[in-house]
Amino acid sequence: MEAAQAWHYFIMSIVSIKLLAMVAVGTLAGIYIGAIPGLSVTMAVSILISFTFSWEINPALALMIGIWTGGVYGGSRSSILLNIPGAPAAVATGFDGYPLAKLGLAGHAIGLSTTASVIGGVIGVIALAFAAPIISEYSLKFAPRDYFLLAIMGILLVGSLSGESLAKGVFAGALGVLLSMVGMDNFTGQGRFTFGSVGLMSGIHFVAIMIGLFGVSEALVQLHDISLKAIKQDVSRIFPSWRLLFKHMYLIIKCSFIGVGIGALPGAGGDIAALLAYGHARRSVKKPMRPFGKGAYEGLIAPETANNACIGGAYIPMLTLGIPGDAVTAVIIGALYIHGLKPGPMLMIDTPHLFWFSVGCMLLANVFLLIFGLTGVRIFAKMVEIRKGLLLPIIIIISTVGSYAINNSIYDVYWMLGFGIFGYILKMYGFQVGPVILGVILGPLMEDNYRRAMIDQHNNILGFLSQLVVNPLSLVLTLGIVITIVGQTQFWSWMKRKVWKSKKEGI
Amino acid sequence: MRKMKKMLLMIVGLFIVSLFSFVQAQDFPTKDLSGIIMWGAGGATDNVVRALTPMVEPHLGKQIVLQNKPGATGAVSTQWVVNQPSDGYTLLYGAENPQLYRVLDISPLDYKDFYPVNITARGVGLIACNVNAPWKTLKDLFDDAKKNPGNIKMGSTGPGGLPYVVGAMMKATHGLTFNAIPFPGEGPGMTAMLGGHVQWMTVGLTAGREHVRAGRIRPLALVADEPVPGLEDIPLIISAYPEYKKYLPWGPFYGVWVKRDTPEPAKKKLVDAFQKGVKDPKFQAFIKDFGAVPMNLYGDGADKFLKHWQSVSCWLLEDAGATKVSPDKFGIPKP
Numbered sequence: 137m138e139a140a141q142a143w144h145y146f147i148m149s150i151v152s153i154k155l156l157a158m159v160a161v162g163t164l165a166g167i168y169i170g171a172i173p174g175l176s177v178t179m180a181v182s183i184l185i186s187f188t189f190s191w192e193i194n195p196a197l198a199l200m201i202g203i204w205t206g207g208v209y210g211g212s213r214s215s216i217l218l219n220i221p222g223a224p225a226a227v228a229t230g231f232d233g234y235p236l237a238k239l240g241l242a243g244h245a246i247g248l249s250t251t252a253s254v255i256g257g258v259i260g261v262i263a264l265a266f267a268a269p270i271i272s273e274y275s276l277k278f279a280p281r282d283y284f285l286l287a288i289m290g291i292l293l294v295g296s297l298s299g300e301s302l303a304k305g306v307f308a309g310a311l312g313v314l315l316s317m318v319g320m321d322n323f324t325g326q327g328r329f330t331f332g333s334v335g336l337m338s339g340i341h342f343v344a345i346m347i348g349l350f351g352v353s354e355a356l357v358q359l360h361d362i363s364l365k366a367i368k369q370d371v372s373r374i375f376p377s378w379r380l381l382f383k384h385m386y387l388i389i390k391c392s393f394i395g396v397g398i399g400a401l402p403g404a405g406g407d408i409a410a411l412l413a414y415g416h417a418r419r420s421v422k423k424p425m426r427p428f429g430k431g432a433y434e435g436l437i438a439p440e441t442a443n444n445a446c447i448g449g450a451y452i453p454m455l456t457l458g459i460p461g462d463a464v465t466a467v468i469i470g471a472l473y474i475h476g477l478k479p480g481p482m483l484m485i486d487t488p489h490l491f492w493f494s495v496g497c498m499l500l501a502n503v504f505l506l507i508f509g510l511t512g513v514r515i516f517a518k519m520v521e522i523r524k525g526l527l528l529p530i531i532i533i534i535s536t537v538g539s540y541a542i543n544n545s546i547y548d549v550y551w552m553l554g555f556g557i558f559g560y561i562l563k564m565y566g567f568q569v570g571p572v573i574l575g576v577i578l579g580p581l582m583e584d585n586y587r588r589a590m591i592d593q594h595n596n597i598l599g600f601l602s603q604l605v606v607n608p609l610s611l612v613l614t615l616g617i618v619i620t621i622v623g624q625t626q627f628w629s630w631m632k633r634k635v636w637k638s639k640k641e642g643i
Numbered sequence: 644m645r646k647m648k649k650m651l652l653m654i655v656g657l658f659i660v661s662l663f664s665f666v667q668a669q670d671f672p673t674k675d676l677s678g679i680i681m682w683g684a685g686g687a688t689d690n691v692v693r694a695l696t697p698m699v700e701p702h703l704g705k706q707i708v709l710q711n712k713p714g715a716t717g718a719v720s721t722q723w724v725v726n727q728p729s730d731g732y733t734l735l736y737g738a739e740n741p742q743l744y745r746v747l748d749i750s751p752l753d754y755k756d757f758y759p760v761n762i763t764a765r766g767v768g769l770i771a772c773n774v775n776a777p778w779k780t781l782k783d784l785f786d787d788a789k790k791n792p793g794n795i796k797m798g799s800t801g802p803g804g805l806p807y808v809v810g811a812m813m814k815a816t817h818g819l820t821f822n823a824i825p826f827p828g829e830g831p832g833m834t835a836m837l838g839g840h841v842q843w844m845t846v847g848l849t850a851g852r853e854h855v856r857a858g859r860i861r862p863l864a865l866v867a868d869e870p871v872p873g874l875e876d877i878p879l880i881i882s883a884y885p886e887y888k889k890y891l892p893w894g895p896f897y898g899v900w901v902k903r904d905t906p907e908p909a910k911k912k913l914v915d916a917f918q919k920g921v922k923d924p925k926f927q928a929f930i931k932d933f934g935a936v937p938m939n940l941y942g943d944g945a946d947k948f949l950k951h952w953q954s955v956s957c958w959l960l961e962d963a964g965a966t967k968v969s970p971d972k973f974g975i976p977k978p
Contacts, residue, residue: 178684179684179711181684182684182689182693182711183709185690185693186693186696186697186709189693189694189697190697276834276837276838277838278838279835279838279840280824280835280840319715320715320716320749322801322825322827323801323825324801324802325716325747325749325801325802325803334715334718334719334722334749334750335719337714337715337718337719337749338713338714338715338718338719339714402830402831402834403831403834453834457834457837457859458850458853458854459830459833459834459837460830463684466684466686466830467684470684470686470689470690470693473690473694473849473929473932473933474690474693474694474929476928476929476932478852478853478932479853480850480852480853480854480856480857481853481854481856481857481859482853482856482857483853543711543712543713543714543719544710544712545712545719584827588824588825588826591822591823591824591825592796592822592824592840594793594822
């Protein structure tokens, strides 16, 4: 395509007041939809489909892109302020974001997460703009065994999230995997742990588990010292200092790549990208400013960068192949059909404007994200200063509404409350709830792909294991896992010392 | 005398009540309707529903508030709708899945419990393979499968899904077996076929057609008994193997149902509104782009189609050993 033509499509959304307004409205709405747990971007975009049926495709897409960008970011708000992840992609944000709010730095945390999100989002858009064909070919290379390896890589994070005892962490993680198995097995249609109930056939929705374990259980813990005065929030500085940003620029760029890469994979989305990025930060940052889990900036930057970079990544297989990169792109593909377009490998040939138009809208959405994300933070941060006697009931109400909204089902509310109490008990006995959610999110990815890879090898375990090292892509992932595990052992530090010593002696 | 008076009063009372309910039904709908979608946002069912509903609403004069209640291949939604009053205000937007619930032991319900307001469209299966696979025609694939039973990797979407049932047809007619690898939907299965992780798969025309046009997958046959407009170059399965005729037409379908015992006036009003909505040129254009075959059936005609579909599918699954309860037990006849 001619550069002039591409440029024309690219600035379409900026020069048209109508499209500009659509992106702005979308982004703003997205932030709030994302911030309310249970209301998901997927839901919002699918409602928009009927709503925008009679519109032209351009304004409809501009609105959807805005909502999506805002929504992915918005999830971090409630995660930081209330410890309730607004969306699964914001689970990892709370690991260090909520402790920051407890330190009275909620405003600072929101500012940092906004900036990290925008930088990640822009890197994602750049990747989409300039490397889409290459990345989409690479995403097809991922076989079931590779997804299995990715899930293993993610589950290793249990080690970092266990708190006082690794055994308790492993127990919690295994419990999460078990919970994820409840319901109808996709492979055989057999119900597992359903006790004959139709309601349980669809499993326990993981967002209900998430809201209960994080939001409600934390509220219950807070009841212990209800009379304690809320921490005064420091809102003097919202925008993070340039020094802080530059110091972590390398981490931001690495996590953006993780986000783009995972986002482009049709079988993995923002939640997994954020968890992997968090795990990466924990391993690669040797001297965080505060310990991880206690309000490390690195632990906030990593997942926030990755989940927004995911957006650009997820768009890649959608625009180039018509294959959804995650749940939201699946809905957008539906919207394209309804608007008379034909998503697929020919989409960019049939409707050439779509590519650069989408890139333009996304970039614009990130600009609006920066503006909206940094305004009104003071009011939000002050929310945490509300008297606990008021704040805790508000948390319970938000959790209830949110879990009802997932599937419009009262059972999800019961599950949410049940897991809230269960999470409280876990915390009282020194178990962390993080690994449970990790297990719930990664369990199906691990199990399904393991079974697929085994069926592929006619259930021959040796064949399966050899596949893990024969294929170059799988080999890289396997080596990554081996190094991560060995790197945590005594053997590794012994080896390092030995090599260091022999080098010294050599001189 | 007193007794008579009481009786008369009762009769008059009953008459008034029935008159009142009659008037009420005549005015149906007096309030907004609720539409329950049995599959999640972004799926094929969801797409069809969200394109169709705005076309129908003007003919009803009320809004249809849509809600996705996915779960257990739609059994959560069917159960939900059955639990609502039979007043015609709760619509079930669904796909083919309930017709398999009884033999798969998912739920005792199926479309016998619902009145088909409209069966809107049905999808057509496309047998396609990775471009690097050695087969040029369906016969090549069948010959290879005979030589290597259970070895060729086939993408599937779990028991009862389109690829699974077409595989079961091949097993029933030719004794072919494949190494079926299940994926959580057509999209992921198609991705695996593009990447060469499975060699062939039966996919819906909606997604398959565009990849054929781009030359990224090779079409082998359409699972249809009559040509699909615009795709006359792809051979039909029955032109190579006429014995598949008895199964066809077969494919996923989409439609809208209410509870069987909904009052007739309400049913009639809904049927009329949906007939008009489906005929809307804008919706017809959508269906054509979507790669589906328009049907627009209701009432008895729809029930006949549903029964045939159920008998073909249940017995194919039974013969493939995938059922939990024999279709015999429910009196489902052999095709």
